Amino acid sequence: MSGPPFVFLLLFFVAPSVIMVLASFRYPGEFGGLAPLFADTQTLHGLTVETYEFFFSDIIYGYVFLKSIFVALATTLICLLLAYPLALLIARSPKKSRDLMVLLVVLPFASNFLVRVYAWMIILGPQAAFSQAVNGVLALFGMEPVHLLFSPFAVLVGMVYVHLPFMVLPLYTNLEKHDPALLDAAQDLGANVWHRFWRVTFPLSLPGIFSGSALVFIPVLGMFAIPDILGGTGDMLIGNLIKEQFLGTRDWPFGSTLSIMLTVTVLLIVWLTTRLAGRGRHYA
Amino acid sequence: MKDICHREHRVHRECSRAAGSSGFLCDLCALCGLWFVLSFVPAQATDTLHLYNWNNYISDATVARFEVECNCRVVQDYYSDNEEMLAKLAAGASGYDLIVPTGNAMESLIRQRALRPLDKSLLPKLGSIEPAYMNTVFDPGNRYSVPYAYTLTLIGYNDAKMRELQLPVDSWAVIFEPHYLEKLKGRVTVLDSQRELLAAALKYLGYSANDTNEEHWKQARDLIIRAKPYWAAFNASSYIKELTVGNIWLVLGYSNDIFQADLDAQKAQRGFRILASIPKEGAVLALDSMVLHKSGPRPDLAHRFIDFMLDGRNSSELTNLIGSGNPNRAARQYIQPEIAQSPAVFPDKAQQVRLEMLRDLDRHQRRVLSRIWTEIKLK
Amino acid sequence: MRRGPWLWAAALAVYAFLYLPLAIVVVYSFNDSRLNAEWVGFTLHWYDVLIHDEEMLLAAGNSLFIAFVSAFVATLLGTMAGMAIHRYDLKLLNFMALTPVAMPEILLGVSLLLFFIQVLNLTLGMLSIVLAHITFSIGFVAVIVRARLAGMDDSLFEAARDLGASPWETFRYVTFPLILPAVIAGGLMAFTLSIDDFVITFFTAGVGVQTLPLRIYSMIKIAVTPEVNAVSTLLMLLTLSMIVLASRFAPDVLKGKT
Numbered sequence: 021m022s023g024p025p026f027v028f029l030l031l032f033f034v035a036p037s038v039i040m041v042l043a044s045f046r047y048p049g050e051f052g053g054l055a056p057l058f059a060d061t062q063t064l065h066g067l068t069v070e071t072y073e074f075f076f077s078d079i080i081y082g083y084v085f086l087k088s089i090f091v092a093l094a095t096t097l098i099c100l101l102l103a104y105p106l107a108l109l110i111a112r113s114p115k116k117s118r119d120l121m122v123l124l125v126v127l128p129f130a131s132n133f134l135v136r137v138y139a140w141m142i143i144l145g146p147q148a149a150f151s152q153a154v155n156g157v158l159a160l161f162g163m164e165p166v167h168l169l170f171s172p173f174a175v176l177v178g179m180v181y182v183h184l185p186f187m188v189l190p191l192y193t194n195l196e197k198h199d200p201a202l203l204d205a206a207q208d209l210g211a212n213v214w215h216r217f218w219r220v221t222f223p224l225s226l227p228g229i230f231s232g233s234a235l236v237f238i239p240v241l242g243m244f245a246i247p248d249i250l251g252g253t254g255d256m257l258i259g260n261l262i263k264e265q266f267l268g269t270r271d272w273p274f275g276s277t278l279s280i281m282l283t284v285t286v287l288l289i290v291w292l293t294t295r296l297a298g299r300g301r302h303y304a
Numbered sequence: 305m306k307d308i309c310h311r312e313h314r315v316h317r318e319c320s321r322a323a324g325s326s327g328f329l330c331d332l333c334a335l336c337g338l339w340f341v342l343s344f345v346p347a348q349a350t351d352t353l354h355l356y357n358w359n360n361y362i363s364d365a366t367v368a369r370f371e372v373e374c375n376c377r378v379v380q381d382y383y384s385d386n387e388e389m390l391a392k393l394a395a396g397a398s399g400y401d402l403i404v405p406t407g408n409a410m411e412s413l414i415r416q417r418a419l420r421p422l423d424k425s426l427l428p429k430l431g432s433i434e435p436a437y438m439n440t441v442f443d444p445g446n447r448y449s450v451p452y453a454y455t456l457t458l459i460g461y462n463d464a465k466m467r468e469l470q471l472p473v474d475s476w477a478v479i480f481e482p483h484y485l486e487k488l489k490g491r492v493t494v495l496d497s498q499r500e501l502l503a504a505a506l507k508y509l510g511y512s513a514n515d516t517n518e519e520h521w522k523q524a525r526d527l528i529i530r531a532k533p534y535w536a537a538f539n540a541s542s543y544i545k546e547l548t549v550g551n552i553w554l555v556l557g558y559s560n561d562i563f564q565a566d567l568d569a570q571k572a573q574r575g576f577r578i579l580a581s582i583p584k585e586g587a588v589l590a591l592d593s594m595v596l597h598k599s600g601p602r603p604d605l606a607h608r609f610i611d612f613m614l615d616g617r618n619s620s621e622l623t624n625l626i627g628s629g630n631p632n633r634a635a636r637q638y639i640q641p642e643i644a645q646s647p648a649v650f651p652d653k654a655q656q657v658r659l660e661m662l663r664d665l666d667r668h669q670r671r672v673l674s675r676i677w678t679e680i681k682l683k
Numbered sequence: 684m685r686r687g688p689w690l691w692a693a694a695l696a697v698y699a700f701l702y703l704p705l706a707i708v709v710v711y712s713f714n715d716s717r718l719n720a721e722w723v724g725f726t727l728h729w730y731d732v733l734i735h736d737e738e739m740l741l742a743a744g745n746s747l748f749i750a751f752v753s754a755f756v757a758t759l760l761g762t763m764a765g766m767a768i769h770r771y772d773l774k775l776l777n778f779m780a781l782t783p784v785a786m787p788e789i790l791l792g793v794s795l796l797l798f799f800i801q802v803l804n805l806t807l808g809m810l811s812i813v814l815a816h817i818t819f820s821i822g823f824v825a826v827i828v829r830a831r832l833a834g835m836d837d838s839l840f841e842a843a844r845d846l847g848a849s850p851w852e853t854f855r856y857v858t859f860p861l862i863l864p865a866v867i868a869g870g871l872m873a874f875t876l877s878i879d880d881f882v883i884t885f886f887t888a889g890v891g892v893q894t895l896p897l898r899i900y901s902m903i904k905i906a907v908t909p910e911v912n913a914v915s916t917l918l919m920l921l922t923l924s925m926i927v928l929a930s931r932f933a934p935d936v937l938k939g940k941t
Contacts, residue, residue, distance in 0.1 A: 022763065022764065022767035022768075022771065022773055022776055024759075024760055024763055025760040025761065025763050025764035025767070025776065025780065025821055025825070026764075026776055026779070028760055028817065028818075028821070029776075029779040029780060029783075029818070029821065030779070032795065032798075032814055032815070032817070032818040033779060033782070033783050033791070033818055034779065035798060035802070036791075036794035036795050036797060036798035037794050039794065039797050039798050039801060039802055040793070040794040040797055040798075043797055043801070047667075048667045048670075048671070049394070049667070050415075050416075050666070050667055051390070051394060051412055051415070051416045052390060052391060052394030052395075053394050053395075053800065053801070054801060074671065078675065080675065080678055080679055080682065081678070083682060084678065084682065087682070102697050102700070103697070105689075105690050105693035105694050105697070106693070106694045106697045106698070108690060109690050109691065109693075109694040110694075112690075123930075124698060124701075125701065126926070127923065127926075128701045128702065128705055129926070130875075130919060130922040130923040130925075130926050131705055131708075131915065131918070131919040131922065131923075132879050132881075132895075132896060132899065132915065132918050132919070132922070133879060133881055133896075134881055134896055134899045134900055134903065135705075135708060135899070135915040135918065135919065136704065136705070137903075138708065138899070138903050138907075138911060138915065139704030139705060139707055139708045140704060141903065141907070142704075142707055142708065142711065143703075143704060143707060146551050147549070147551075165490075167490050167536055170536060170537040181700070181701075181704065184697075184700075184701065185701075213687075238785065238786070238787060239787055239788065241787055242786075242787020242788065242789045242790060243787070243789075244789060244882075245881060245882060245885075245900070248904075249903060249904070252536070252537050252538075253532050253535055253536075253537055253538055253681070254532070254681055254682065254683075255681075256678065256681035256682060259787070259789050261678060262789055262793060263789065264674065264677075265674070266391065266395075266793055266796060266886070267387075267388060267391045267392075267886075268385075268387045268388070268391060268498075268674075269387070269670050269671065269673075269674040270387070270390060270391050270394055270667075270670065271667065271670060271671055271674065272797065274671060274674075275793060276793075276797065279789075279790055279793055279794070282787065282789075282790065283786070283790060286786065286787065356890065359905060381890045381891060383890075384901075384904075384905060392889065392890045395796065395800055395807060395889065396799075396800050396804070396805070396806050396807055396889065397806070397807065397889045397890040397891065398806055399806075399891065540904060540905070541904070541905045542904075542905070542907070545907070
């Protein structure tokens with residue numbers, strides 16, 4: 021029974037991953053693709069680590085990774101700030117209304133990813149009411165009008181918007197399990213609202229925070245479509261760079277190297293989070 | 305998802321091996337069925353010409369007339385960038401009878417031996433192409449290609465605004481020099497194309513658009529990085545709309561897009577014109593030619609199509625539609641006078657001298673250019 | 684007290700943040716203006732344009748076909764995987780099914796592109812898209828089926844066997860009817876994922892085959908007209924009904940438990 025899915029995934033997930041690792045040690049073909057492994061002519065062939073040398077010889081690529089990590093972190097944090105009150109409210113609502121409230125979080129998911137990004141193109145466009153209102157307020161303070169669309173701001177908004185439900189759901193699942201008696205006890209012991217949140221609810225919700233953060237952070241790290249659509253002159257993330265190597269520059273080995281570096285980054289971050297999450301549970 | 309991953313599971317005892325194997329059989333049958341179904345999907349009607357062309361680069365009327373004349377169907381796929389087209393062909397796209405690449409991309413295709421030589425006995429009207437556009441460095445003797453149309457990469461501007469601000473539009477300086485750009489902050493877009501932007505910068509610095517000296521590339525990079533804070537975006541084609549609406553006043557763009565923007569602005573009675581100018585430092589001319597791809601099953605139809613497009617009236621329709629340059633002398637009499645007189649569509653002899661066609665880059669140069677582009681995007 | 688006014692206000696603001704953009708897309712699909720800027724007047728013009736847009740219809744047809752085929756195969760394989768992982772605690776298979784879902788999408792996209800071209804020498808098109816979609820859908824189906832199995836009492840199956848049912852009969856008359864809702868929900872999820880997928884399709888599509896998301900992408904990048912809003916609105920309705928249907932069969936799908 022496990023045979024067919026195993027074979028299928030071996031063929032279409034494991035094998036391609038292995039091929040990608042191999043491709044990163046090849047030369048690019050003269051017209052794209054990969055240079056031949058064996059050739060009797062003068063053309064470049066065989067295996068090489070030149071793509072890795074190229075990657076590490078220039079600080080610029082490290083900078084692209086750092087920038088992408090920064091964007092992913094910012095997105096995760098904003099998602100957390102927006103998702104927490106919502107998840108908390110849902111978890112503390114009467115059982116009957118909870119399902120509906122969760123459904124309302126999931127429903128925007130029913131629209132295509134590109135449609136959700138496109139919506140922000142409309143809202144942030146220079147003639148849209150929102151942009152004009154923002155610039156109207158800025159004008160009151162004698163400030164220059166700003167362009168909201170095609171900017172880092174637009175990219176961040178798009179990222180948060182698309183990934184928000186990934187944060188709400190795990191948080192809610194966690195918060196729902198909390199025993200209200202704990203809060204009663206804390207109240208009886210004289211803790212005010214603020215204390216009750218920071219000393220009881222928040223530490224208990226750390227596992228939810230960590231799983232939500234992973235679900236937001238990882239996809240944002242590899243995203244290329246949102247900077248592509250909403251970004252301006254400076255919004256290049258790892259995803260865009262990888263896409264460019266395959267669909268523009270025709271440099272597959274370097275594209276593979278970048279993909280492997282992205283994989284390593286993701287694995288490192290997952291490992292770190294799991295360790296932190298372990299500690300979080302401990303603390304709770 | 306996480307919860308499930310972490311949830312512990314007790315192993316269920318050795319239930320039903322038989323169920324497993326019959327499940328596998330089912331699966332096998334289903335897969336066979338799937339292959340069966342899929343193998344029928346690509347089946348096409350017999351007389352079909354597959355055309356891989358630029359986005360919006362042929363008039364629907366022309367296609368419809370050709371379909372009647374040859375009693376066949378024309379199926380089109382589109383690209384918006386030569387690099388995209390080459391990358392997709394490198395990724396195994398096939399089945400195209402006819403492609404319309406720009407010179408440098410064509411050069412690459414010829415060197416890859418991906419093209420089929422033309423049978424000129426099937427192209428009696430070939431002589432109507434202006435000699436200036438024949439026998440290019442990309443395809444000496446036109447063994448593989450017949451010129452289709454050309455576009456220039458130049459400065460497009462909102463005439464009213466540029467007059468009001470008293471800015472010169474005859475030099476790339478207005479795109480690259482901060483003292484001009486200060487008045488235009490956030491009102492300028494440039495093409496989202498590594499080659500075109502680099503070429504304009506190289507031209508402004510007094511080098512050839514095809515200069516591959518890395519030092520010169522770095523100077524061009526620094527020029528671009530200095531100007532970038534004033535630009536609103538790198539843009540592939542939505543600048544047409546932005547020019548029409550009046551959000552953007554100055555672009556580094558393609559001549560036919562600027563023509564389109566002007567047309568739209570007049571139609572919407574915007575009260576300003578969108579004009580184009582060839583900078584005095586020179587610019588890039590992109591000559592697009594019809595070539596036969598080896599993977600195409602119908603070279604006969606492809607030749608008929610080329611012959612059809614060599615006809616003056618058919619060829620003129622594209623120019624009248626999108627304002628592209630036309631290398632076909634027989635087309636002149638059908639072209640609207642306003643377009644025929646526009647120097648951005650038909651540059652005079654003096655201007656032609658300043659125009660350059662881009663050559664292809666090798667793999668090393670491509671990688672270096674990609675890194676420079678990354679630096680430009682990040683800084 | 685526990686649900687103070689501030690909490691309500693914050694939560695309502697987030698709900699508004701989630702819904703206003705989509706509402707704008709829908710509203711502007713009825714706007715009688717080429718520009719998505721100000722409201723001019725009501726029209727169904729863009730829907731009319733849409734149903735006469737042959738390329739769009741072709742893309743929609745492709746999307747539906749790909750979604751049907753890939754959902755069918757992914758449901759089959761995913762159900763098997765889910766059952767196998769549940770019964771034999773197969774850590775490796777579990778990892779293989781879930782990783783394509785958990786990694787950034789672009790990685791699966793480019794590695795499949797490399798694999799199809801360099802190893803299989805396959806011309807990118809319908810088949811490559813279907814294979815790619817099956818790859819990332821298996822994990823979702825497996826998770827849903829496994830969650831269902833985990834929630835059931837194992838003694839049911841033992842009882843069936845004690846009563847003399849053969850393994851096949853146990854599967855046919857006990858296990859299968861019990862997991863059927865999860866299988867259907869998984870299939871609907873796979874269908875939705877396939878019809879919505881952009882990134883992986885983008886890398887595995889080649890040039891001949893357009894899908895709805897690819898078409899929307901090129902419209903957004905090249906020439907935006909409210910036709911995009913119209914097709915978005917219809918697509919929203921379709922996936923919405925799919926998800927609601929899926930939740931009928933397995934309510935957990937919508938509760939964040941999968």
